Amino acid sequence: MSEVLIEGVSKRFGRTEVIHGIDLRIKEGELTVLLGPSGCGKSTLLRMIAGLEDISEGVIRIGGEEVNDLEPVERGCAMVFQNYALYPHQTVRRNMAFPLKMARLPRAEIARRVAATAKLLQLEELLDRLPRDLSGGQRQRVAMGRAMIREPKIFLFDEPLSNLDAELRVRMRLEISRLQRELLATMVFVTHDQVEAMTLAHRIVIMRAGLIEQVGTPLEVYRRPANRFVAGFIGSPAMNFIDVREVRADATGSQLTLGDGSTLVAGALPAETASVGIRPEHIRIGLAERASLSFAAGQHRSIGAEHLGDRSYRYLSLPFGELTMLAPEEQVIDETEPLAISFDPARLHCFAHDGRRLERAAA
Amino acid sequence: MAGSSTRGAKRSWLRSRAGRRFLVDLAYAGPQLFLYVLVQLLPFVIALPIIFTDRLDFLDQDVAWVGLDNVRAMLQPPLVDRFGDALQRTALFALVNYVMVYLFGFVLALAMFELTSRLKGLFFTIIYMPWMISGVGIGLLMIMLFSSDTGSLNLLLKELGFGRNVVDVKSEAGTLITLPIMYGWKTAGFNMAVFLGGLLAIPTETIESARMDGARYLDRVIHIYIPQIVPSIIIVTIFSLINSFGIFDELVGLGGLSGNANAEFLSVFVYQLGFGAGATGGAKIGTLAQAITVSLLVFLPLVLVAFGLNRLQKRLQYH
Amino acid sequence: MKRHQLVLVGLLGLYCLITLAPFYALVVRAFTPTVQSTEFHLWLPDRRPLSMNARxxxxxxxxxxxxxxxxxxxxxxxxxxxxxxxxxxxxxxxxxxxxxxxxxxxxxxYNGVLSVMEAGFLRSLLATIFVTGVSVGVGGLLGIMTGSALAGFRRPWHLFTYNLYMLNMIIPPMMVILPQYLIMTKVLGLDDNYLSVILIHIKGGALSTMVFTSYIATIPKELRESVQMDGGRHYHYFFYVLLPLMGTPFAVFASIAMPWMWNDLLHPLVFLSPAKYTLPAFVAAIGGTYTTNYEAIFSGLMLSLIPILLIYLVFQKMFVRSAVAGAVKG
Structure with missing residues (x-):
């Protein structure tokens, strides 16, 4: 049993509270990613699970047992640190053997396990080197090996990939996924990189300012963000938000009055909608979709473009604000011509004044 | 009831993780801290009340409170002259010594900073070497070099035709000139290292940009180097001040405990008051209480000055 | 550019020669008979044979x-x-x-050297090596322990303790020597015992606390946490991780503290009896006993300098590097 239960947990440093009474269940055998901007408290939460930080209030249970007062090792967790925390004066072999030495395992058993782990991580050639003679990716793997070798119930990762270059990061991501599947381990992974979160996680926990904003599978948080913060944080480039002045319902659906007074017709939307969001990848040029907006020549202006080769993001300035959209590379937007954009109303996200997501009545 | 419950709370706190961590910290910091309090802070606390008594020495059985008599004794005959002379010698020495810090340490550091030659290491090794000599050794070297009739330097000068006994280490002026020179010679390497450390910490961009702006060498020293090595300057100042007023070993070497009146600086005076007829000779001239009184009178203001400078240093650290 | 460097080399070389001159003069004087001490000698003078007509x-x-x-x-x-x-x-x-x-x-x-030897130079040298060696070793270990607890100032009392040690820098030894003597003899019963001098040296102070605390603070805290995660206790961290990394700060500490401890005069003078004096007190005592026998006094000084200069020259790279590095940190 290695389910982690977090009940009403708060953390104070002196007088400042950085985590405000969080409840969370981390399921056994899953890879859970704690995601959020820097300073949101995700690392602190991880360190509280690890036992490196005291819990100011609340209870953390691992496998049903309260661990608040247990030392890290008694919790059965292993951790991979952002800077790997390899012991600089010890060889790879001794680094990996260290946890087993602490556990007073017999020497033969230690040697056997080091060899097995080294094989799994393809570290056999490096066993007698010092950390300073390793590349970033190799150090990362040694750190993983040192965490794995104790066969912990729970793996904790504190931004372990952020010191690697882009290519290596992708490879290590796959590696971690593979290990997770093979070991069926419970893993908690802290990152501020949403791509890492989306590709690795079974479940994403999005945090902001010491509170949990949403817990869900990657697709859930992408498709049904719980609030404007999550909607804007997940997805790159970020979702477009358009302020709504008024929603008028009629037989065909809702008619929205936007910030600049123009109107937009969409399917039935909740009456208290204060803003709507639409992802750049869901906007089309032309009148292909059911909801549409048209702009006369001179009403729209291009403020930039990012070309990715097969597609490009266009940044437009429109009467009701700025808008980002994904367009085919060959698409030309001419400021001297009228412009029409359209999208599927089902792709619209509705948010209330306080940023909360509003569910549309089932159509 | 209330007492036992707080004790219970305390025990459980010690068992909590924060409590255990405190105990671990204490286990590691404790041994040295215990020693430090016992042989350094406690003596300081013990010393304080004694200044208001007539305690002769530590074996004195008949001790009475005398208020500020010990301070008064310093300002009256027979001690006032010796105290005044010692204070004057010490203060003068501190001043000259401070100048020597710059003449030796700073100038050498500037030279070493500019030097690119491979001889740098050798020079550093040699310049730092006198730092290994004990204070007594410095005193004896001064006797060896500057004594009248037998001093090597005097003999050399005579040989070269500069006349007999150009310097006399045991004369008032002789002590005051030769002591700072030899002390500066001894500490040159140390002071140079402190200044050099400061110079090396200056970001080279600021020096290069000053060069681009057309600053000559002296301008660079005054406007770029010195403002950025203020922390080094303060460290050296504190060291120099404390060492100057506390100078003792060198004076023992000069015979301060065995009859050389011109080597009676404050620390020797204090030693004579408190210990006097020790193994090295000399006569006990006062009481233990008077000795501690003088130390406090002289050194407490110094402690405050040094503490202030130390704080200033923390504030002025740019890097 | 080249010329300016040459001038620098010349001037610094000259200063180095001047620095070495007293050492040279000391060697000459240590072998110059006292009766010839009013003559100038550039080199060891020839000894006059012993005359049977001397009284x-x-x-x-x-x-x-x-x-x-x-x-x-x-x-x-x-x-x-x-x-x-x-x-x-x-x-x-x-x-x-x-x-x-x-x-x-x-x-x-060989009057000088023999007199000094007969006065107990070797015993004094051994005592100095013993006191200094134990003091540097134990003092360094205690300093590392203190640093390992205080580094990072995680609690207010850590900073307070650190500042207490800083206070030591500005308490002149003379101010507390008398009560120290009282505590050593009356409380600890260390009358005329080397341990009293050692205790003074290892009691901790600004230097060791500053060097070790600031260096340990630069070691990533993840190393400590990693040991914690791996099931190690603090002493595992201390022995397996921290101590092996303490080479540099220990070198800084040792190279600055060693000359202090070796050359400490006041404490041996006050705490020990003449028969137990360490070298500086021994040399001072020689100066007191053989007041006019310059040959003996200067031989004593020379002999007392040889061991520490040897130590210095053997470890001179470490000394030089530490001097500059320590100053930057301070």
Missing amino acids: LGDLATIYSIDARAFRQEMGIKGYVNPQLTLAQLAETYELEPERIRAWLEPRVQ
Whole structure:
């Protein structure tokens, strides 16, 4: 049993509270990613699970047992640190053997396990080197090996990939996924990189300012963000938000009055909608979709473009604000011509004044 | 009831993780801290009340409170002259010594900073070497070099035709000139290292940009180097001040405990008051209480000055 | 550019020569007989052979020769008239002149070095090595322990303790020496015991606390946490991770503290009896005992300098590097 239960947990440093009474269940055998901007408290939460930080209030249970007062090792967790925390004066072999030495395992058993782990991580050639003679990716793997070798119930990762270059990061991501599947381990992974979160996680926990904003599978948080913060944080480039002045319902659906007074017709939307969001990848040029907006020549202006080769993001300035959209590379937007954009109303996200997501009545 | 419950709370706190961590910290910091309090802070606390008594020495059985008599004794005959002379010698020495810090340490550091030659290491090794000599050794070297009739330097000068006994280490002026020179010679390497450390910490961009702006060498020293090595300057100042007023070993070497009146600086005076007829000779001239009184009178203001400078240093650290 | 460097090399070289001059003069003077000390010598002067016409009393005064040891050696009982010359002595007591010469000659020829040796130089040297070695080793270990607890100032009392040690930097030893003596003798019962001097050296102070605390603070805290995660206790962290990384700060500490401890005069002088003096006190005592026997005094100084200069020259790279590095940190 290695389910982690977090009940009403708060953390104070002196007088400042950085985590405000969080409840969370981390399921056994899953890879859970704690995601959020820097300073949101995700690392602190991880360190509280690890036992490196005291819990100011609340209870953390691992496998049903309260661990608040247990030392890290008694919790059965292993951790991979952002800077790997390899012991600089010890060889790879001794680094990996260290946890087993602490556990007073017999020497033969230690040697056997080091060899097995080294094989799994393809570290056999490096066993007698010092950390300073390793590349970033190799150090990362040694750190993983040192965490794995104790066969912990729970793996904790504190931004372990952020010191690697882009290519290596992708490879290590796959590696971690593979290990997770093979070991069926419970893993908690802290990152501020949403791509890492989306590709690795079974479940994403999005945090902001010491509170949990949403817990869900990657697709859930992408498709049904719980609030404007999550909607804007997940997805790159970020979702477009358009302020709504008024929603008028009629037989065909809702008619929205936007910030600049123009109107937009969409399917039935909740009456208290204060803003709507639409992802750049869901906007089309032309009148292909059911909801549409048209702009006369001179009403729209291009403020930039990012070309990715097969597609490009266009940044437009429109009467009701700025808008980002994904367009085919060959698409030309001419400021001297009228412009029409359209999208599927089902792709619209509705948010209330306080940023909360509003569910549309089932159509 | 209330007492036992707080004790219970305390025990459980010690068992909590924060409590255990405190105990671990204490286990590691404790041994040295215990020693430090016992042989350094406690003596300081013990010393304080004694200044208001007539305690002769530590074996004195008949001790009475005398208020500020010990301070008064310093300002009256027979001690006032010796105290005044010692204070004057010490203060003068501190001043000259401070100048020597710059003449030796700073100038050498500037030279070493500019030097690119491979001889740098050798020079550093040699310049730092006198730092290994004990204070007594410095005193004896001064006797060896500057004594009248037998001093090597005097003999050399005579040989070269500069006349007999150009310097006399045991004369008032002789002590005051030769002591700072030899002390500066001894500490040159140390002071140079402190200044050099400061110079090396200056970001080279600021020096290069000053060069681009057309600053000559002296301008660079005054406007770029010195403002950025203020922390080094303060460290050296504190060291120099404390060492100057506390100078003792060198004076023992000069015979301060065995009859050389011109080597009676404050620390020797204090030693004579408190210990006097020790193994090295000399006569006990006062009481233990008077000795501690003088130390406090002289050194407490110094402690405050040094503490202030130390704080200033923390504030002025740019890097 | 080139010329300016040459001038620098020249001036610094000149200063180095001046720096070395007193050392050279010391060696010359350590072998210059006291009777020749009013003459200038550029090199070790030739020794004058022992004249059998010298009076025993004069020899005893000039060369600090122990007349009683002489009497014992020669098997003379009772009073010897110091006015007698050596030749007369040989005649009076029916001694072989060669026997007198054999005993006295080295004491005259190598008067300084032999006097110092007879006064107990080797014992004093061993005591100094013992006290300094233990002090540097134990003091360093205690300093590392203190640093490991205080580094990072995670609690207010850590900073407070750190500042207490800083206070030591500005308490002149003279101010507290008397109560220290009281505590050493009355409370700890360490009357005339090397341990008292060692305790003073290892009690902790600004230097060791500053060096070790600031260096340990630069070690990533993840190393400590990693040991915690791996099931190690603090002493595992201390012995397996921290101590192996303490080479650099220990070198800084040792190279600055070693000369201090080696050269400490005040504490041995106050806490120890003359028979137990460490080198600086021993040298000071020689200066007091052989007031006019310059040869002996300067030989004592030279002999006391040789060991520490050897240590310095062997480890000079470490000393030089530490001096600059320590200053940057301070």
